[in-house]
Amino acid sequence: MIDDLTTRVRTAVRTAGRGVFWHPTRTPAEVFTGLAEAADELGLTEWDVYGDDGAVAMLEEQIATLLGKEAAVFVPSGIMAQQAVLRVWCDRSGSRRVAIPDLSHLLTYEADGPQLLHGFEFEHLTTGREVATADHLAKVPGRLGAAMVELPLRDAGCLLPTLTELQELSAAALQRGVPLHFDGARLWESQANYDVPLAELAGLADSVYVSFYKGLAGLPGAAVAADTDVIDEVRLWRKRMGGALHRLTPLALSALVGLRDRLPHAAEELAWARAFADELADRGLRPYPEVPHTCIFEVYADAPADEMNERLLDLVLRTATGVSPPWRAADMPGTSVCEVSAYGQALQHDPAQVADWFGELAGRP
Structure with a gap:
């Protein structure tokens, strides 16, 4: 069933050796260790x-x-x-x-x-x-x-x-x-x-x-x-x-880290997203908006969601890369859509290579 397939895809993407979209998955221990280091770096000594x-x-x-x-x-x-x-x-x-x-x-x-x-x-x-x-x-x-x-x-x-x-x-x-x-x-x-x-x-x-x-x-x-x-x-x-x-300190501290470490890359992320969207047209997929307004946008494919997710599961296991989020049925029968969020880890990939992977998902050679 599509729900079971979607769950398997989501698990495979989350546990892949590396990802493309959203943020890297980190364990609670990794997050809290990073926050402890940041508290020292920011001179934060009081709750x-x-x-x-x-x-x-x-x-x-x-x-x-x-x-x-x-x-x-x-x-x-x-x-x-x-x-x-x-x-x-x-x-x-x-x-x-x-x-x-x-x-x-x-x-x-x-x-x-x-x-x-x-x-x-x-x-x-x-x-x-x-x-x-x-x-x-x-x-x-x-x-x-x-x-x-x-x-x-x-x-x-x-x-x-x-x-x-x-x-x-x-x-x-x-x-x-x-x-x-x-x-x-x-x-x-x-x-x-x-x-x-x-x-x-x-x-x-x-x-x-x-x-x-x-x-x-x-x-x-x-x-x-x-x-x-x-x-x-x-x-x-x-x-x-x-x-x-x-105690709201852990939440506020993580926000301070984001402002320091993530915010400066917003323009790079938008540029990557637009380069990626530009590559998709030659591979049978449609970005929406055609020129993304932000680093987050939708991608449409002329294939049912179950077919896209079957190919995605195979590709993730083959490449050890979380290539794409799971796909879902779009309004037009026989088509599917996913939302991509091109944050920091996307910058570690060539937009053309990621577009090639998406072409595979859409059944393009």
Whole structure:
């Protein structure tokens, strides 16, 4: 069955001698050993206490500076972080209506938590594979507590609006008096596309959420950056929602390591992803977007997922390389798709060689 095959493929990719996409698999001992070394390198000698001081304070200061905001707060969960900041904006406006993409993570993966816990009334800012613009905001009538844009829109192939579109949306929200929030779970990857300083990009929004376990390969954790008075309220909501844990130091420390070691490579990762996508067309596969907006994008093949995964399993065992994530059925019958994330270990491979492997998966000689 396809589910059993997918499980076998996922296990083979994870345990292969080397990988291509996502981050290398490390044991808990390897991770904790690295964090202990980093604590010494960063001069970290004190624990945080319920999210105050120590590595948490160090991280919050770095995030506020990087994003050009007055303040930032560390939150152990990204979903908690976004619910907290949206609650702050909605309480201030007196409206629970939030304009949000219908593909947003908050709507598709959280078991209605944001609505049930905070009473948000979500209005579709965009539907399907389209990025938000000022025109979309103008079409949402009535009073809004906030508007949220996901950078990039992950479930649409990691699509990004152009910088001009984003600037126009920011201006439209400001003119309308609607706080604009960036879901920047992959903001680090997005900034490489825009090629402007992070502070300039984040300056287009009233508040910004960032994640640390995706592109930065950290342990779980997130942060929200905004004006000081907003962050003070988010910090209060973090406590109310159970996020002020007694010791957040390991999570914050791993984020500091990611900012130090991973963030500088974001532009290289995007360049590799685009070179790889360019090679795929000659091998019977279709990248989406055709020119990736970030180092994360989708690849489509004209073959069923079970065939792709059978070939993938054989290729992984033959090459001792985790060539690709498992494939799944695409919307068009007889086709399949996978999402690739070209982070640091991708840079150790020739994009043409990886494209050759993908050609094999698609049944090309």
